Every structure is written in C-alpha cells, then in structure tokens.
Amino acid sequence: MNIKTSHIVKTYKQKEVLHLEGQHGELFFESGQIHGIIGPNGSGKTTLMKIMAGLIAPSSGTVHYNDHPLCQDIFSQMTYSTHTPTLFSRSVYDNIAYPLKIRNYEKELLHQTVNQLLEEFEIKNIANQNARHLSGGESQKTALARALSFSPKVLFLDEPTANIDPKSIQLIETALKKRNRDQGLTIIIITHNLSQAFRICTHLTFLDQGICLFSDTPEKIMASTHPTIDEFISFNRF
Amino acid sequence: MDYILNGFVEAFRLIFSFDPEIIQIVLLSLFVSFSSTLYGTLIGVPLGILLGINNFRGKKVVSRLLYTFMSFPPVIIGLFTALFLARSGPFGQFQLMYTPTAMIIAQTILVTPVIMGIVFNHASTSGYEVVQTGKTLGAQGLDVLILLVLELKGVIMIALVTGFGRAISEVGAVMIVGGNIRGFTRVMTTFIAMNNNMGQYSVSIAMGLILMTISFITNSVLYHFIIGDQNEYQD
Ligand SMILES: Nc1ncnc2c1ncn2[C@@H]1O[C@H](COP(=O)(O)OP(=O)(O)O)[C@@H](O)[C@H]1O
Ligand SMILES: [Mg+2]
Numbered sequence: 001m002n003i004k005t006s007h008i009v010k011t012y013k014q015k016e017v018l019h020l021e022g023q024h025g026e027l028f029f030e031s032g033q034i035h036g037i038i039g040p041n042g043s044g045k046t047t048l049m050k051i052m053a054g055l056i057a058p059s060s061g062t063v064h065y066n067d068h069p070l071c072q073d074i075f076s077q078m079t080y081s082t083h084t085p086t087l088f089s090r091s092v093y094d095n096i097a098y099p100l101k102i103r104n105y106e107k108e109l110l111h112q113t114v115n116q117l118l119e120e121f122e123i124k125n126i127a128n129q130n131a132r133h134l135s136g137g138e139s140q141k142t143a144l145a146r147a148l149s150f151s152p153k154v155l156f157l158d159e160p161t162a163n164i165d166p167k168s169i170q171l172i173e174t175a176l177k178k179r180n181r182d183q184g185l186t187i188i189i190i191t192h193n194l195s196q197a198f199r200i201c202t203h204l205t206f207l208d209q210g211i212c213l214f215s216d217t218p219e220k221i222m223a224s225t226h227p228t229i230d231e232f233i234s235f236n237r238f
Numbered sequence: 239m240d241y242i243l244n245g246f247v248e249a250f251r252l253i254f255s256f257d258p259e260i261i262q263i264v265l266l267s268l269f270v271s272f273s274s275t276l277y278g279t280l281i282g283v284p285l286g287i288l289l290g291i292n293n294f295r296g297k298k299v300v301s302r303l304l305y306t307f308m309s310f311p312p313v314i315i316g317l318f319t320a321l322f323l324a325r326s327g328p329f330g331q332f333q334l335m336y337t338p339t340a341m342i343i344a345q346t347i348l349v350t351p352v353i354m355g356i357v358f359n360h361a362s363t364s365g366y367e368v369v370q371t372g373k374t375l376g377a378q379g380l381d382v383l384i385l386l387v388l389e390l391k392g393v394i395m396i397a398l399v400t401g402f403g404r405a406i407s408e409v410g411a412v413m414i415v416g417g418n419i420r421g422f423t424r425v426m427t428t429f430i431a432m433n434n435n436m437g438q439y440s441v442s443i444a445m446g447l448i449l450m451t452i453s454f455i456t457n458s459v460l461y462h463f464i465i466g467d468q469n470e471y472q473d
Contacts, residue, residue, distance in 0.1 A: 055370060076376045086371040089389055099375040150376060 001065055001077065001153045001186055003029040003052055008061035010047050010210075017210050018044040018051075020061065024212035027205060031066075034180055034187045036201035036218075038194065040232065043207040045190045046158055052188065053080045053156045078154040083162040085143030087131035092123060092142050095131045099150040117145040120175060122168075137164045144172060148179065155179075157189040161196065173200050194236035206232070241439055248440030249447055259421070264448060267425040270338055270412070271405035274345030275353075278401050281346075282353035283394055287386055289354075290361025291369050297362075304358060307351035312344075313410030319344040320414050338423055340415040348411055349401035356397035360390055392463055399460040406452060 005027045010018035029035050037045045050056045054070045065074045087095050096117055100110045118124040121141040161169045179185040191197050204221050206214035208228050323335045334340045372385045409427035416423035426449050433442040
C-alpha cells in the first residue's frame with residue numbers, strides 16, 4: 001500500500017512537534033519497500049508514525065493510502081508495534097492467536113499459523129507463559145509475531161529492536177525481510193540503529209525538530225552535506 | 239470488664255445455637271448486599287469502562303464527582319433515597335419505603351460509584367493502551383469491549399468485592415430506608431446497632447463476629463484474586 005503524507009502539522013498545547021512543509025512537505029512511502037525513519041530524540045518520529053498508522057489525528061494536513069483517505073478497511077490492513085508493546089494478560093500463544101480469533105480463523109489454520117510464528121521467533125518455550133511476565137526481548141518478539149500473524153499489508157514499527165540481544169535482532173530483521181520479499185509487506189520502521197537502517201531499509205526519512213531534512217535512498221543520505229544529518233551519521237557510525 | 243468476656247462466651251453460644259432469627263437476618267443481609275452489588279456491577283462496570291476509555295470534555299469533572307460519591311456517607315444516601323421513596327415522594331405510589339427493595343435501591347446507589355470509580359480509574363490508564371493495541375490488531379466494536387473486560391477482570395473483581403464490603407458493613411442507609419423491622423428488614427448492622435442501644439452486648443458481639451467472618455471471607459477472595467493475578471504463570 002502506498003502512503004502519502006501532505007503538509008502534516010501536529011501541535012501539542014501550542015507546541016509544534018511536527019511541521020512538514022516546504023521541500024519535504026509531501027512524503028511518499030512506496031508500497032513494498034522498507035522505509036526507515038531516523039533522527040534525534042524528540043524529533044517527531046513517533047508522532048509521524050502514529051499519524052500514518054491512524055492512531056492520532058494531525059492538527060492539519062492529510063494522509064492518503066493508495067490515494068484514499070483512511071477508512072476502517074484500510075486501517076484493518078495495517079498494524080503497529082513498539083519496543084514497549086502492550087501484551088494482553090493471557091498466554092504468549094493466545095496473544096499471537098488474538099488477531100486470528102477475532103477474524104474467525106478456522107481452528108486448524110489458526111493453530112498452524114501460531115505455531116509457525118512461535119518457531120520462527122524462537123519463543124515456543126514460553127508459549128504457555130503469561131505474556132505480562134516476559135523479558136523485554138521476549139515481549140518484543142511476541143508483539144511482532146502477533147502483529148504479523150494476520151498478514152497485514154503495512155507494518156509500522158517503533159524501535160522494535162531497542163534493548164534486544166544481537167541474535168534476536170538478527171532473527172527479527174530476517175523475519176521482516178522475508179515478509180517484505182515474499183508477501184510484499186510494506187514496512188515503516190523507526191530505528192536508532194543506523195547500521196540496522198542500512199542493513200534493511202530501501203528508503204530513509206530523516207526528521208529533526210519536527211522538520212523533514214531528507215527523504216530518499218540510503219546511498220544518497222551518505223552523500224548529504226546537511227550539517228545535522230552529517231553529525232547524526234558520524235555519531236552513529238561505529 | 240466482665241461483661242466483655244461474658245459477651246464473647248454468650249456470643250459463641252448464640253452463634254452455635256443456630257437461632258432461626260439470626261440465620262434469617264444474616265441471609266437477608268447477604269441477599270440485600272449481593273443484589274445491590276450485582277446491580278452496581280451491571281451499571282458501574284460498562285459505564286466505568288465507557289467513560290474511562292473515551293476522552294471527552296469534562297472527564298476530570300466526572301472523575302472528581304465519582305471520587306466524591308465513592309466516599310459519600312451512607313446515611314446521606316439513605317436520606318436521599320428515602321426522600322424519593324417516601325409516601326409523598328415522587329416514587330411514593332410504589333410503596334417501597336421500609337422494604338428490602340428500598341434497601342437494595344439505597345445500597346445500589348451506594349456501591350455503584352465505588353465499582354464504577356475503580357473500573358473507571360483503571361480503564362482510563364491501562365484501558366486506553368489495551369484499546370489502542372486491540373484496534374491495531376483489528377478489533378472492532380464488541381471485540382474491543384470483550385478484550386477490555388477480560389484485561390480488566392482482576393480490577394473488576396476488586397471493584398466488586400470492595401463494593402460488597404461497603405454494602406454489607408454500612409448501617410446508615412439500610413436503617414433509614416429499611417427501618418430495622420423485625421423479620422422483614424432487619425439486617426446484621428441494624429441488629430447490632432439496636433442491641434447495642436439496648437445494652438445487649440452479647441448478641442451484638444455475636445452478630446459482630448459473624449459480620450467480621452463474612453468480611454474476612456470476602457477479603458480472602460479478593461486477596462486470592464490479587465495474588466492470583468501476579469502468579470499467572472502456567473507451566
Ligand atoms: N501526547 C503528547 N503531549 C505533549 N507532547 C508530546 C506528546 N507526544 C509527544 N510529545 C512531544 O512531541 C515531541 C516529539 O515526540 P516524538 O514524536 O515521540 O519524538 P521521537 O519519537 O522522535 O523521539 C517531543 O518533544 C515530545 O515531548
Ligand atoms: Mg519515539
């Protein structure tokens with residue numbers, strides 16, 4: 001699903017936290033790509049993502065999905081997960097099964113789908129554990145498996161690999177790339193990890209103080225001469 | 239000091255004599271307070287959830303009003319109910335004054351804000367996150383409500399037991415609208431108050447012990463749920 005934002009402004013109590021006007025007043029998130037949103041803390045990344053995911057309304061500006069405004073049908077093809085996910089107070093298995101249950105999946109198919117995800121994310125050992133009592137990494141993997149269970153068309157991820165061990169990061173990146181390749185899943189991911197952004201993203205958007213400074217391919221950002229971007233990249237390169 | 243000790247001895251004798259009048263009083267108390275808790279739950283849980291998860295103008299006022307009503311003195315609620323149910327009041331024609339129904343009505347007014355307040359409080363905080371998450375996973379309409387009730391079930395249990403505890407232990411409201419009529423509207427608390435007035439301490443103590451036992455049992459149930467919530471590990 002193509003997503004286009006036009007002149008988004010978001011104001012919280014008279015403080016403008018997002019102001020997408022001018023050169024990058026329109027942002028285009030092409031279908032089937034993996035889009036990274038990067039930038040310093042408080043630059044408005046989460047706010048932009050929540051607006052695109054239809055979770056909060058912009059103060060002004062519009063978002064279009066394949067040239068249509070948001071509706072329930074579009075909303076239910078997208079999903080959103082963060083590094084501090086809200087898991088339901090039930091087993092890990094039942095958390096992952098939840099989106100399938102409300103979609104009335106047939107029992108056998110549901111079981112098969114959930115089991116595959118448990119195996120893929122290496123969380124089969126905690127399948128029966130209550131999801132409220134998991135470690136950070138386990139929570140994030142459970143939340144991601146749950147978000148992917150119903151095969152959404154668009155996946156929004158807000159720092160999904162923050163505070164996760166390297167092996168799990170690799171596992172998550174592999175899972176994301178696989179779905180992008182095989183199912184054409186459009187992924188929009190906020191990350192603080194620049195090398196991760198270069199590993200998986202096909203397109204990058206850079207925000208700073210609510211303003212978009214860059215939106216293009218990862219190769220091009222390396223050539224950017226904008227001092228803020230330059231500084232950000234040199235600090236995050238290791 | 240002797241009368242206290244004698245009171246206790248006499249109290250145990252009374253309890254184990256299974257006096258039909260005492261049994262009837264205990265059963266009526268339980269019936270009235272269970273009923274009002276049930277109605278309070280049916281009104282307070284959905285309303286608390288609905289108000290809690292939605293953001294609207296005046297939400298702060300609602301929350302403040304709820305807290306005020308949660309700690310309203312039972313006598314005032316009894317008085318208020320009596321004004322409406324009295325023969326010359328707006329609902330006088332139903333002749334409910336001095337009946338168990340009147341007591342249930344008064345206690346329902348008493349416990350509904352308690353149940354609603356507790357549910358509202360949690361629905362406003364953790365409920366919002368749950369609703370948002372449910373929606374991003376495709377939940378709509380009734381799915382969201384079911385999800386929320388299941389997620390808040392521990393809180394709902396706590397609200398219910400707290401409401402019941404408030405109902406079973408109050409004396410002001412049932413005294414005013416029930417009138418402590420022997421064999422008809424006399425409940426544990428009005429029985430204790432009356433006997434205490436008449437200097438019959440042993441029966442007061444006996445009923446007091448029964449009331450405390452019931453409170454202990456309800457609180458144990460509550461404790462079980464709270465602890466149960468923390469130990470939800472299944473193997
Ligand atoms: N609900 C809110 N109320 C007030 N200010 C907010 C709210 N959400 C975010 N902000 C502010 O908006 C700015 C951008 O926040 P955010 O989008 O979370 O940034 P990022 O994700 O890039 O770190 C921050 O200054 C933050 O304090
Ligand atoms: Mg953020």
